[in-house]
Amino acid sequence: MSKRSRAVEGGRGRSRKRRVPLLELAHARSGDKGDTANVGLIALKPEYYPILVKQVTAARVARHFRGMIKGPVERYELPNLGALNFLLHGALDGGGTISLKTDAQGKVLSTALLRMEVAVSA
Amino acid sequence: MTARPSPSTIRVAAGQGFWGDWLEAPYRQVTGGTIDYLMMDYLAEVTMSILQKQKARDPTLGYARDVVPLMERILPLLVERRIKVTANAGGVNPRACADAVADAARRLGLAGKLRLGVVTGDDLLGRLDGLLARGHELTNLDTGRPLRDVRDRVLSANAYLGAWPVVEALQRGADVVITGRVTDTGLTLAPLIHAFGWKADDWNLLAAGTVAGHTIECGAQCSGGNCLVDWERIPDLANVGYPIVEARPDGNFDITKHAGTGGRITVAGVTEQLVYEMGDPAQYITPDCIADFTTIRLAQAGKDKVRVSGVRGRPATDKLKVSIAYSYGYKAVGTLVYAWPDAYKKARAADRVLRQRLEDLGLEFEAILTEFVGADATHGRLALERAPLDELPEVQLRIGVRSSDRAAVERFTREIAPLILNGPPSVTGFAGGRPKPEEIVAYWPALVDKRMVEPRVEIVEV
Structure with missing residues (x-):
């Protein structure tokens, strides 16, 4: 599927898995509310949604963005849209007019999340 | 005025997704096909701060000045085609904005042919100390700090009004409604309430109209702009068609665009816009209702047409959000x-x-x-x-x-x-x-009791 994917052992008695970037399973859009950024993560196909639900947990997203955000991560599920919504608190250096960041409104945190790797069946 | 039968569909077209959006978009929405309403959202969180700075320098300013030459360009067409406008271009000075638009209309020879609605009452700056004295803390929703910490540095304070004052302006015959801090979604919901006679407790319908508003409030961001899915193959972004809500009285609606325009309207692209700036999706809180985004159903209903159905809503809260700007x-x-x-x-x-x-x-x-x-x-x-x-x-x-x-x-x-x-x-x-x-000039979001805010509607005859 991807030049970037690589095979890994899935552990004893389990099927072989490959790790692929979320970019291959999902698309995303992000925005801001004050110092909180939101990232909406949307499955490219309905069958990918359960993979997102299982692997792209709030804790995993918090680890992915460690050092880049100051607050906690919340996750909401929208099964009707095949989407997850993440709130990244303290992500925008104060947000709005206060922020010194190029991405003061968190517009490209969407694709930053899509760099995360998840395991899929080989 | 004679009562007209409730129409079977209403077409609300998005013309601006923020102040500074494509100047050609409103003109193209008015000329590219049939629409009933042109909706223009000018106010982002930071925009009120910018407008407040301008009003501080010149008391006749403080609104989105671009709206005046824009209206000058399209007013004759609006009158000819009976297209109405809802726009929160009034910023922190809606009356000055309406006066400027009225002057433009007179210059175009439209005296007697146009009625403007002005929605105010969102401005709480002069009442802040009274509110604080009566125990309204106006606590910062993000940080939990009480407003008194920065009271001496406050430059503006505006409650987010909902659709109903805009509905009142339309009911009183306004052709162009210019507002202060009315919610982005209220500008689309109001024409639907007005046209279909929706009631204040039709929560599912109000939620549907709110979702319609959220979908088109960022202009082309739901019709191919800033769309990640398959972005290289989205056709003719140079001529991107801005979105149009084609709404029906039962609350179901289609998102579409004028024929012959660029961009693309797909389930994937509309979904990207639905999750944009989303908090808790089950509780999208507006002054008009609470919309539950986990109930939305989307289906591709044709080329560049996405059908939206199933939207459920709950009663509005007794609070309004307040946008406070401080130095x-x-x-x-x-x-x-x-x-x-x-x-x-x-x-x-x-x-x-x-x-x-x-x-x-x-x-x-x-x-x-x-x-x-x-x-x-x-x-x-x-x-x-x-x-x-x-x-x-x-x-x-x-x-x-x-x-x-x-x-x-x-x-x-x-x-x-x-x-x-x-x-x-x-x-x-x-x-x-x-x-x-x-x-x-920073943003301080807070809540205030709804009963403390009284929206006002004025009609200006041109």
Whole structure:
């Protein structure tokens, strides 16, 4: 599927898995509310949604963005849209007019999340 | 006026997704096909702060001035085609905005042919001390701090009004409704309430109209703009069609665009817009209702047509959100560009030199932020882990400071240019001169009891 994917052992008695970037399973859009950024993560196909639900947990997203955000991560599920919504608190250096960041409104945190790797069946 | 039967569909077209959006879009929406309403959203969180600064300098300003030449261009067409307008272009001075639009209409010979509605009552600045004295803390929703901490620095305070005052203006015959801080979604919901006779407790219908408003409030962002899915194959973005809500009395609606325009309307693209700036999707709270985004059903109903159904809503809360702007301090951002070889290394070295000089000067900053554009400005550490840092052809050093002390920020702006001659080599890109210190007018979101806010509707005959 991807030049970037690589095979890994899935552990004893389990099927072989490959790790692929979320970019291959999902698309995303992000925005801001004050110092909180939101990232909406949307499955490219309905069958990918359960993979997102299982692997792209709030804790995993918090680890992915460690050092880049100051607050906690919340996750909401929208099964009707095949989407997850993440709130990244303290992500925008104060947000709005206060922020010194190029991405003061968190517009490209969407694709930053899509760099995360998840395991899929080989 | 004679009562007309409730129409079977209403077409609400988005003309502006923010102040500064494409000037051609409203004209194209009015001329490209049939529409009933043109909806224009001008106000982002930061926009109110900008408008407040302008009003402070000149009391006749404080609204989105672009709306006047725009209306001058389309007013004759609006009158001819009986298209109505809802726009929150009034900013912090809706009456001045309406006066300017009325003047434009008279210049076009439309006297007697046009009625403007002006929605105010959102401005709470003059009542803040009274509200605080009566125990309304106006606590910051993000930080939990009480407003009294920054009371002496408050520059503006506006409650977010919902659809109903806009509905009242339409019911009183307004052709163009100009508002202050009315919610983005209310500008689309109001025409639907007005046209279909929806009631104040038709929560599912109000939620449906709110979802319709959210879908088109960012203009082309739901019709192919800023769309990640399959982006290279989205056709003719140069002529992108802005979205149109085709609504029915039962609350179901289609998102579409004029025939012959560019862009694309798909389930994937509409979904991206639905999750944009989303909080808890089950509780999208507006002054009009609580919309549950987990109930939305989407289906591709044809080329460039997405059908939206199933939306459920719940009763509105007894609060309104208040957008407060206050003076926070000062900031400045300076940039320099470093070239190959070792572009990234040179930019980092320059950053160290600059930071040491700032420290030696003993300047106090609340924050100093360095970004290396071309390496880490968008994705930070996640990008650096994979970037070929030794081989980057060029890197922009971008360094910003923030302080309550204007003099410190001013001094910082004089420390960038010297680096061209007395810092690391292969540096350019200072043609713009030294950066200007900028006053930070910051945003303070709060809640206030609904009964403390009285929306007002005025009709101005042109």
